[in-house]
Amino acid sequence: MIINHPLLGPRDSAEFTYMGDASLIDRPDWKNPQALTQFIDYGYMRDNPAGAHCELWYHEQGDRSFLVVTRDTTTHEIFSVELARDVARSRGRST
Amino acid sequence: MSQINRLSGGKIDRHQILNFTFDGKTYQGHPGDTLASALLANDVRLMGRSFKYHRPRGVLTAGSEEPNAIVELREGSRQEPNTRATTAELYDGLISKSQNKIGSLRFDLMAVNDRFSNFLTAGFYYKTFMWPSAFWEKFYEPIIRKAAGLGSISLKDDPDDYDRGFLHCDLLIIGAGPAGLAAALTAGRAGAQIIIADEDFSFGGRLNSERFTLGDQSGSDWTGQTVAELSSLPNVRIMARTTVLGAFDHGIFGALERVSDHLLQPAPGKPRQIFWRIYTKGSLLCAGATERPIAFENNDRPGIMLAGAMRSYANRWAVTTARKVAVFTNNDDGHRTAADLHAKGVSIAAVIDIRPDAPQSNDFEVIAGGQIINSRGRLGLKSIDIALPAGGIRQLSCGALGVSGGWNPNIHLTSHHRGRPEWLPDIAAFGPPAKGPAGLRVAGAAKGDLTTSGALNSGTEQANAWLKDLGFVPTAPDLPEAEDAPISITPFWFVKGCKRAWLDQQNDVTVKDVHLAHQENFVSVEHLKRYTTLGMATDQGKTSNMGGLAILAELTGKAIPEVGTTVFRPPYTPTAIGAFAGRDRGTAFRPTRKTPSHAWAEEQGAVFVEVGMWLRAQWFPKEGETDWRQSVDREVLATRKSVGVCDVTTLGKIDVQGADAATFLNKIYCNGFAKLAVGKTRYGLMLREDGIAMDDGTTARLAEDHFVATTTTANAVSVFRHMEFARQCLWPNLDVQLISTTEAWAQYAVAGPNARRLLQKIVDPEFDLSNEAFPFMACANITVCGGLRARLFRISFSGELAYELAVPTHYGDAMIRRLMQAGEEFDAVPYGTEALGVMRIEKGHAAGNELNGTTTALNLGMARMVSKTKDSIGSTLSERSGLKREDALKLVGLRPVNPANPVPAGSHLMSKGDPVDAAHDQGYVTSACFSPNLGHFIALAYVKSGDSRMGEILRLVSPLTGFDHEVEVVSAHFIDPEGERLRA
Incomplete structure (x- = not known):
């Protein structure tokens, strides 16, 4: 596969390490009264779509960026590649 | 007599003689020959034994689709089993052997299997070796393993190198027949960066095998001229002997280039094969088509081959399999074989065409509406039985039979992304799927354009389609006039009533097996394939799948497209694992990381151990020490008594x-x-x-x-x-x-009562190392040896007064030498990872054995470290009730009740009097060693509620080693529990 890195252009997927579902960005708030339940969902519950899937790829043999790659799990077509940091900020992760 | 079956003409160099051997006998051939063509030239039809029934087998095809003529090439460490004789290029000194036989090829003892064929049908293993289950391991499996598989391996290291490489282009053209060459000419002239690859050593595809003319040139002359022009274009890379094995994602293709397989051994410095990754914007599959056989009783005898292959051998290699041949066909193409062989002076016994309206010939007999119902000849074809249209049976003697059931487009790569092939009724075959790999177009016979003219035109068209997409100006090469005969075929797959008629010759699957599978309700094509193993051999059923599908369609009363077809997977042809590994093998499999003190440690005679990718000194044997324990005990005692030094860079x-x-x-x-x-x-x-x-x-x-x-x-x-x-x-x-x-700093632990005194000789005098100025857990940027920047940490893994000193890595070698020199007056010792481990167990420090991926802070006795006043990764989920059970495992120390007993890691602990089973398990030993300071073995262990069981005697059991004795639960801090030493 080829991942079109937002900063570095098209790179072979061999340079990356797959790091799982991009929902890992949405870490719950530890102060929430339901935090324990929320963390269990966060840690263990995953969607397994046949189709578009947002996932984390780590450019470990490159610039060490975490990327959010939206990929069709049935065809490997890649719809978008974003810096995970930008995604995290856009989802309101502040500190 | 040498090469009695050689004809005139052909693309071989008759001026050069190549000597080679097959099963120990020497033969001669010429450059341009394959092993198969050279054997046929020498009247060798029998080349192997079949997989299951050990039936005598010869060549079926003239290409990489070959299921039968599978041989062992070369000798010694270069011996390679399961090589297709039809693609093995002949060279002087080639050594080849037949496979899958006990005794000689002519009198294979395993041929007895053929007598028991009634028992060896589809599902035989599933049905037969059911019981008793205890028989599996000792009886059934060894027998099956011995009987299974074809060739044998040398068990020696492969002496050759394999490379991996990367190529980039605008357009990859797969196949260099008429379609591929026309496409390359079109795209090459337009200036696109192109790669054209073909598995054959000679470009041209079927043009090499036919007598067709292109304009006023012969097929091979036109090929030669085209390749010459392509070679002159700097934007074209020509890759012969290169098989494109698979279509991967996003325009990446895998290709194997056989750089040296046509040589006795690779030239110095050259690899045997190169595995290429080709990155391309566009790709064009021009892989041609594969002929398929017609199944009839005993259709697998040596001498029975595909009609197109018979024509290839005659036209390209100037070889006939026998002096008298027959042809069995359902289409006009079969007649071409008879005509071409007749033109070369071979006697045509007859053409048997299943079509009542078959074209007639003035040169040979055509039996229109006839069918072959049996064949004879123990080790090679002698005669065939023909059911005549008017009734009655005629026996006809012949030494070879060409069979043509039509041609299947080579669409394998188009289905590598699960695309389902689509039925083309005109040619009664499956064509490329509507949705193949993105960016892959198909041209020529692979698309179903089976005429030469159609191939040339579709190659040009598809190349121009790519040029347009890629922003180049399309070109229109001056294509020659070429053969454009209409395709005339009557679908016909098998002769009615046949049983022992082979579909898949490599896996020995017959028409009868398909019947049986259907009878047992395997009606899905995927199930049929797996139950009968049809198409599951190394040829992936290139010549057999269609026959199986057609019979299943008939049995289920469906049309072939309704039954559907299985799809193909990479690699297109079998590929040596070595090619995938490239140079990543042996010590180059992964990097070896050496510590900064490695050279010095080697000088000291250190024994090294791999830790991750690092080589670390495990211990430093001294003269006279014969056992590793002697060295380790000495290093531990000397460190605790005075001072020791350990490389902790890793x-x-x-x-x-x-x-x-x-x-x-x-x-x-x-x-x-x-x-x-x-x-x-x-x-x-x-x-x-x-x-x-x-x-x-x-x-x-x-x-x-x-x-x-x-x-x-x-x-x-x-x-x-x-x-x-x-x-x-x-x-x-x-x-x-x-x-x-990690690799920027060389870091040394200096541990022991004299650690400070030693370091004072190294650290520059303006830095005060006294306990007051630089207490336990202090750290600082300092300088050493008169100005070298360094970092000093007062931390201790051993439990002694200890420091870790870091200097830039390039000074690491100098620093270990300086430390040891400065330590001479204190009898300083270097210590390795074993002594490091002993001292940390003595001190009760957790390490990898305790942080084993199943344990929590609570288990480690560090529950109070998990702060509740802040958010940290893991803090919330460590509150789960299951992790905080009353009887949770706790880290403790163990001491054997009898000091002579060891306490091996991995042993389990039981309460005294309890049965020894999982339900009563009290915990397990994680780390263990002999403590030279205490004079007996000690261990760290996880024990249920261990912190409240100090002093309890537990039973230590290790069913694996047979240990069963008593241990006492004690504090994990065996040495200096108050920590006075490390604060000294």
């Missing part, structure tokens, strides 16, 4: 900088780091988000905004990855930067 070092560095570390470690003073070091425990301990280490604060975190050797990479995840994905706005400095 521990991961992560530089953490930024205004929010402390905030960040507070989230990474479960214990607090925000208030750590500058110049101080703290032990940190890192949890995974699920609350399980991930790693531990010390982190030093060198400045308000500068920390150095250490990790265990094994987890250096994963911890860094984890921290980057937290930094970018969880807390993206923190001002913090990370970099791994």
Whole structure:
């Protein structure tokens, strides 16, 4: 596969390490009264779509960026590649 | 007599003689020959034995689709089994052997299987070796394993090199027949960067095998002229002997180039094969078509082959399989074979065409509406039985039979992304799927354009379609006039009533097997394939799948397209594992990381151990020491008595900088780091988000905004990855930067009562090392040896007064020598990882054995370290009730009741009087060693509620080693429990 890195252009997927579902960005708030339940969902519950899937790829043999790659799990077509940091900020992760 | 079956003409160099052997006998051939063509020239029809029934087998095809003529090439360490004789290029000195026989090829003892064929049908293994189950391991399996498989391997190291390479282009053209060459000419002239690859050593595809003319040129002359022009274009890369094996994602193709397989051995410095990854914007499949047989009774005898292959042997290699041949066909193409062989002076016994309206010939007899119902000849074809249209049977003698059931487009790569092939009724075959791999177009016979003219035109068309997409100006090459005969075929797959009629010759699957599978309700094509193994041999059923589908269609009363077809997977042809591995084997399989003191340690005669990718000194034997324990005990005692030095460079070092560095570390470690003073070091425990301990280490604060975190050797990479995840994905706005400095600093532990005195000789005098000025857990940027920058940490893994001194890596070798020299007056010793391990067990420090991916802070006895006043990774989930059970495992020490007994790691602990079973398990031993300070074995263990069971005697059992004795639960801190030494 080829991942079109937002900063570095098209790179072979061999340079990356797959790091799982991009929902890992949405870490719950530890102060929430339901935090324990929320963390269990966060840690263990995953969607397994046949189709578009947002996932984390780590450019470990490159610039060490975490990327959010939206990929069709049935065809490997890649719809978008974003810096995970930008995604995290856009989802309101502040500190 | 030599080469009695050689004809005139052909693309071989008759001026050169190549000597080769098959099963020990010497034969002669010429450059341009394959092993198969040369054997046929020498009247060798029998080339192997079949997989299951050990039936005599010869050549079926003239290409990579060959299921039968599978031989062993070369000798010694270069011996390679399961090579297709039809693609093995002949060279002088080639040594080849037949396979899958006991005794000689002519009198194979395993041929008895053929007599028992009634028992060896589809599903035989599933049905037969059912019981008793105890027979599997000792009886059935060894027999089956011995009987299974074809060739044998040498069990020697492959002496050749394999390379991997990367290529980039605008357009990859797969196949160099008329379609591929026309496409390459079109795209090459337009200036696109193109690669044209073909598995054959000679470009041209079927043009080499036919008598057709292109304009006023012969097929091979036109090929030669075209290849010459392509070679002259700098934007064209021509790759012969290169099989494109698979279509991967996003325009990446895998291709194997056989650089040296046509040589006795690779030229010096050259690899045997290169595995290429080709990155291309567009691709064009021009892989041609494969002829398929018609199944009839005993259709697998040596001498029975595909009609197109028979024509290839005659026209390209100037070989006939026998002096008298017949043809069995359902289409006009079969008649071409008879005509071509007749033109070369071979006697045509007859053409048997199943079509009542078959074209007639003035040159040979055509039996229109006839069918072959049997064949004879034990080790090779002698005669055939023909059912005549008017009734009656005629026996006809012939030494070879060409069979043509039509042609299947080679669409394998188009279905590598699960595309379902589509039925083409005109040619009664499956064509490429509507939705194949993105960016893959198809042209020529692979698309169903079976005429030469159609191939040339579709190659040009598809190349121009790509040129347009890629922004080039399309060109129109001056294509020659070429053969354009209409396709006339009557679908016909098998002769009615046949049973032992082979569909898949490599896996020995017959028409009868398909009937049986259907009878047993295997009606899905995928089930049929797996139950009968049809198409599951190394040829992936290139010549057999269609026949199986057609019979299943008939049995189920469906049309073939309704039955559907299986899809293909990479690789297109079998590929040596060595080619995938490339140069990554042996010691080059992964990097070997050497510590800065490696050269010095080697001089000391150190014994090394692999830790992760590192080579670390395990112990340093001294003269007279015969057992590793002697060396390790000495190193431990000397360190605890005076001073020892150990290279600890391999521990991961992560530089953490930024205004929010402390905030960040507070989230990474479960214990607090925000208030750590500058110049101080703290032990940190890192949890995974699920609350399980991930790693531990010390982190030093060198400045308000500068920390150095250490990790265990094994987890250096994963911890860094984890921290980057937290930094970018969880807390993206923190001002913090990370970099791994593991290899930037050489780091030495200096431990023992004389550690300070030794270091005072190294550290520059302006730095006060006294206990008051530089107490336990202090850290500082210092200089050593008169100005060399260094870092000093007062931390201790051994439990002694100890420091870790870091200098830039390039000074690592000099520093170990300086340390040991300065330590001479204290009898300083170097110690290795074993002594390091003994001392940390004596001190009760957890390591990888205790942080084993199943244990929590609570298990480690560090529950109170998990701060409840801040958020950190893992803190919430470590509160789960299941992790905080009353009887949770706790880390304790163990002492054998009888001091002579060992306490081996991995042993389990039982309460006295309880049965020894999993339900009564009380815990297990994680780390164990002999303590030279205590004079007996000691261990660390996890024991249920262990912290409240001090003094209890438990039963230690190890069913694996037979140990069964008593141990006492004690504190894990065997040495200096109050910590007086390390604060001294």
